[in-house]
Amino acid sequence: MPVTKGVIQKLGSRVNLILAMLLLFSINASACTSPKAKENNTAMDKKDKKTVLILGAAGQVGKMLTDDLLEQTDHNIVLYARNANERLKAKDPNRVKIFDGDFKDAEALSKAMKGVDIVYLNDTGDPEGVATIVNTMKEHKVKRIIVATVLDIYNEVNTPFGEWNRRMRSEERFQKGHLVSVSHLEVPELDYTLLRLTWLYNKEGNRNYMITQKGEPFKGAQVTRQAVSQLVTDIIKEPTDKFIKTSLGVSEPNTDWDKPSFY
Numbered sequence: 001m002p003v004t005k006g007v008i009q010k011l012g013s014r015v016n017l018i019l020a021m022l023l024l025f026s027i028n029a030s031a032c033t034s035p036k037a038k039e040n041n042t043a044m045d046k047k048d049k050k051t052v053l054i055l056g057a058a059g060q061v062g063k064m065l066t067d068d069l070l071e072q073t074d075h076n077i078v079l080y081a082r083n084a085n086e087r088l089k090a091k092d093p094n095r096v097k098i099f100d101g102d103f104k105d106a107e108a109l110s111k112a113m114k115g116v117d118i119v120y121l122n123d124t125g126d127p128e129g130v131a132t133i134v135n136t137m138k139e140h141k142v143k144r145i146i147v148a149t150v151l152d153i154y155n156e157v158n159t160p161f162g163e164w165n166r167r168m169r170s171e172e173r174f175q176k177g178h179l180v181s182v183s184h185l186e187v188p189e190l191d192y193t194l195l196r197l198t199w200l201y202n203k204e205g206n207r208n209y210m211i212t213q214k215g216e217p218f219k220g221a222q223v224t225r226q227a228v229s230q231l232v233t234d235i236i237k238e239p240t241d242k243f244i245k246t247s248l249g250v251s252e253p254n255t256d257w258d259k260p261s262f263y
């Protein structure tokens with residue numbers, strides 16, 4: 001057959017038709033997930049869904065974190081606080097459980113710790129309580145803990161703000177409380193993230209935070225509780241181990257002042 005312009009046009013339109021059919025076939029194939037793939041996805045969802053225990057859940061950051069985890073993750077949440085049943089309400093009873101107790105109450109803590117993957121501790125002022133928490137975690141083979149503690153635990157704030165901070169804080173609570181607690185927490189057996197928080201205030205909509213690593217100069221005189229809650233949520237959502245065994249200075253960017261703006 002002589003190769004005329006008409007033949008070339010016909011061949012071209014057939015090639016286009018075949019290409020279109022191949023494209024349709026590949027779209028359908030990827031849309032119809034096999035039962036095995038579906039099974040794998042469900043298994044992955046279950047693996048990704050964790051249970052987070054918030055210790056000190058009736059505290060200000062504890063309450064914000066509860067809301068942030070409910071909104072930004074699928075994780076289940078266990079709330080632990082003194083007089084918890086009078087002070088807390090489960091906003092989503094399918095995902096939230098409430099336990100009443102003090103950090104020093106090993107029996108109550110053990111009940112709350114069942115099935116927990118990640119612990120968030122909202123206070124390090126009670127070293128006996130922190131020691132009880134660490135022992136209970138060991139009993140339940142829970143390793144991951146994120147902790148709200150205070151700045152200057154390594155004398156890392158050598159600035160006029162550091163001097164102001166040392167003048168303002170209670171030395172007794174600091175020396176006997178936070179420092180001893182941190183010695184229980186910063187240990188090889190735990191996958192800890194310590195948050196050395198600068199001075200806290202509340203401002204809706206301000207979730208700006210910056211972090212410095214252990215050994216780096218501490219920066220920033222203030223940060224909002226909303227930002228701290230967001231940081232803890234981001235750490236919980238972090239798929240890599242970049243926050244494991246770290247001690248982070250936490251502040252708001254561009255607040256490297258001699259004291260917080262609200263003083």
Ligand SMILES: NC(=O)c1ccc[n+]([C@@H]2O[C@H](COP(=O)([O-])OP(=O)(O)OC[C@H]3O[C@@H](n4cnc5c(N)ncnc54)[C@H](OP(=O)(O)O)[C@@H]3O)[C@@H](O)[C@H]2O)c1
Nearest residue numbers: 056058059060061082102103122123129148197198199200
């Ligand atoms: N204020 C600042 O500028 C500043 C600066 C740096 C770091 N921080 C630290 O940041 C953390 C978070 O701040 P926040 O405003 O959320 O604090 P918060 O409202 O005082 O929350 C701390 C919670 O921990 C609970 N708690 C303490 N000891 C306990 C125990 N033995 N048993 C059971 N619960 C216990 C308290 O329970 P109760 O409510 O029953 O007392 C409280 O609800 C605090 O640990 C604070 O020390 C604060």
